[in-house]
Amino acid sequence: MMTRYRFLxxxxxxxxxxxxxxxxxxxxxxxxxxxxxxxxxxxxxxVGYLRVDRMGLxxxxxxxxxTANKDPFNQADPTDDAAGAFDADVLANLxxxxxxxxxxxxxxxxxPCAPASCITQLGGYLDSGDVLTIDPSQPSGFPNGRRLExxxxxxxxxxxxLDLGTHDIGTLASVSVNPPADDAPLLAEFPFLAPPQ
Amino acid sequence: MNRFKVHLVLAGIAAVAGAAALLLFLTDGYxxxxxESPATNADAAADLADVYCWHESGKLYAVLTVAGLIxxxxxxxxxxxxxxxxxxxxxNTGDSVPDVIVDVRFGKNIFGQMGVRVVGLPGATGTxxxxxxxxxxxxxxRVFAGVRDDPFFFDLAGFRTTLATGTLSFDNTRNGxxxxxxxxxxxxxxxxxxxxxxxxxxxxxxxxxxxxxx
Numbered sequence: 001m002m003t004r005y006r007f008l009x010x011x012x013x014x015x016x017x018x019x020x021x022x023x024x025x026x027x028x029x030x031x032x033x034x035x036x037x038x039x040x041x042x043x044x045x046x047v048g049y050l051r052v053d054r055m056g057l058x059x060x061x062x063x064x065x066x067t068a069n070k071d072p073f074n075q076a077d078p079t080d081d082a083a084g085a086f087d088a089d090v091l092a093n094l095x096x097x098x099x100x101x102x103x104x105x106x107x108x109x110x111x112p113c114a115p116a117s118c119i120t121q122l123g124g125y126l127d128s129g130d131v132l133t134i135d136p137s138q139p140s141g142f143p144n145g146r147r148l149e150x151x152x153x154x155x156x157x158x159x160x161x162l163d164l165g166t167h168d169i170g171t172l173a174s175v176s177v178n179p180p181a182d183d184a185p186l187l188a189e190f191p192f193l194a195p196p197q
Numbered sequence: 198m199n200r201f202k203v204h205l206v207l208a209g210i211a212a213v214a215g216a217a218a219l220l221l222f223l224t225d226g227y228x229x230x231x232x233e234s235p236a237t238n239a240d241a242a243a244d245l246a247d248v249y250c251w252h253e254s255g256k257l258y259a260v261l262t263v264a265g266l267i268x269x270x271x272x273x274x275x276x277x278x279x280x281x282x283x284x285x286x287x288x289n290t291g292d293s294v295p296d297v298i299v300d301v302r303f304g305k306n307i308f309g310q311m312g313v314r315v316v317g318l319p320g321a322t323g324t325x326x327x328x329x330x331x332x333x334x335x336x337x338x339r340v341f342a343g344v345r346d347d348p349f350f351f352d353l354a355g356f357r358t359t360l361a362t363g364t365l366s367f368d369n370t371r372n373g374x375x376x377x378x379x380x381x382x383x384x385x386x387x388x389x390x391x392x393x394x395x396x397x398x399x400x401x402x403x404x405x406x407x408x409x410x411x
Contacts, residue, residue, distance in 0.1 A: 038306045038307075038312070039304040039305065039306045039310075039311075039312030039313075039314065039326060039328075040304045040305060040306065041279075041302050041303075041304035041312075041314045041326075042279065042280065042282075042302060042304070042409060044409060046282050046284065046298070046300060046407065048409065048410055049281075049282045049407030049408060049409055049410065050407055050408050050409075050410045051405065051406070051407050052236060052237060052240050052243035052244070052281075052406045052407060052408050053230070053234075053236075053237045053243055053244055053245040053404075053405070053406045054245070054403060054404065054405045054406075055229075055230040055245045055247070055248045055403060055404050055405075056248060056401075056402065056403035056404070058229040058230070058247060058248075059229050059230070061230065061233065062229065062230055062233045067234075070233055070234030070235070070237075071234050071235055071236045073234075074234055074236065074237065077293075078288075078293040078401070078403060079292075079293050079294060081293075082293050100360075100363035101359070101363065101365060104364055104365040105365075108365075128293055128401055129293045129401075129403075130403060131288070131293060131401040131402060131403045132248065132250050132401070132402045132403065133399065133400070133401055133402075134250060134251065134252055134257070134399065134400040134401075134402060135399045135400075136252045136388060136392070136396075136398075136399075136400070137397070140251040140252055140253060141251075145250050145251035145252060145402075146248070146249045146250060146251060147249065147251045148249055148260065148348045149348075151350075152229070153229075153351045176369040177365075177367045177369060178350070178351050178352045178355070178367055178369055179350045179351070179352060179369050179370065179371065179372045180369065181350060182346070182347075182348050182349070182350040182372065182374075182375075183350070183372055183375045183376075184346040184348075184375075186348065190258075190332060190339050190341065190383065190385050191260075191332065191339075191341035191343075191345075191381070191383035192258075192260075192383065193260065193345035193346065193348055193381050193383065194345060194346040194348070195345060195346065196344050196345060196346055196378045197346050197376060
């Protein structure tokens with residue numbers, strides 16, 4: 001009996017060692033296509049997931065969609081934006097922004113857009129919905145796509161606040177209303193983002 | 198009260214009303230998209246902070262950052278969540294309906310280590326997966342998921358003061374995101390594959406998160 005148990009115990013131990021060895025070997029396989037076997041991922045299709053957030057343009061929904069509409073906005077799709085589902089809300093928020101800030105802009109010698117014409121000015125963006133548009137035949141840089149280093153807020157402010165018939169879209173970015181770059185330098189190579197600091 | 202004074206008072210009321218309206222509309226919104234809605238505030242791991250996407254030398258790059266304005270100076274644990282699907286939608290036909298859906302998820306191995314899996318990456322052959330915090334190469338594509346410095350920069354305090362007062366109050370030496378971390382998902386794709394093989398195609402790209410419903 002003792003011998004039999006001992007044999008069983010040794011067999012189990014050997015099997016366990018083999019398993020661990022295989023796992024370790026699997027871990028060393030980083031970068032190969034078969035590494036998925038070692039991590040356990042959900043297999044539920046995207047249909048089984050409930051939407052939490054969506055985003056394309058920087059600060060667009062944050063600045064121009066009302067708090068009460070933010071969750072409904074996240075649940076909607078760019079095709080809904082393009083169909084005008086949030087146009088009234090965007091216009092109301094644009095108007096509020098201009099009522100508060102136009103005197104300051106004028107004081108700085110800038111020409112604000114009238115809210116209705118701001119909407120026209122934003123038309124190229126609103127018509128596609130809340131998406132980043134990338135024309136690969138043109139150089140990269142917001143609003144043609146968005147690079148990590150682009151001073152997007154100053155550009156968005158110009159888009160929603162200034163008369164772009166008078167001013168260039170880079171007017172505010174050129175004087176750096178906001179910081180012109182991140183405090184942590186980007187990396188030259190992929191993944192480009194700076195390590196945590 | 199003379200006319201001029203009445204005008205001033207009215208202007209003052211209008212300015213206050215404008216500022217109040219702004220406050221009402223905008224105080225829950227933080228920044229690019231960080232913590233912008235009740236549902237996203239309640240679910241940091243699924244809260245998109247920013248979406249970046251650009252083309253360069255035949256590649257298309259996309260970066261999603263999530264869980265912004267929470268983890269600072271590594272004092273708290275980063276948020277990798279195995280029950281969230283992170284999606285990069287790419288429309289290459291001009292109708293704002295996705296033609297390419299890149300599906301990114303996190304998962305653990307038997308040792309409790311976190312990995313990332315990407316399905317549908319343009320240019321990749323099949324699924325790309327591997328550990329987080331490492332660059333994973335597959336053919337012409339690369340994937341990285343890990344904790345990084347939040348690359349977003351913006352004078353958040355100045356923005357809030359501007360909203361509260363109706364007076365432009367920005368300071369370009371203040372970055373409200375300095376020292377904050379994000380969970381970043383970076384993807385390097387083949388541009389032509391993302392364009393569906395049409396070198397003239399213009400792309401529309403957006404990010405999306407969903408939580409497993411059970």
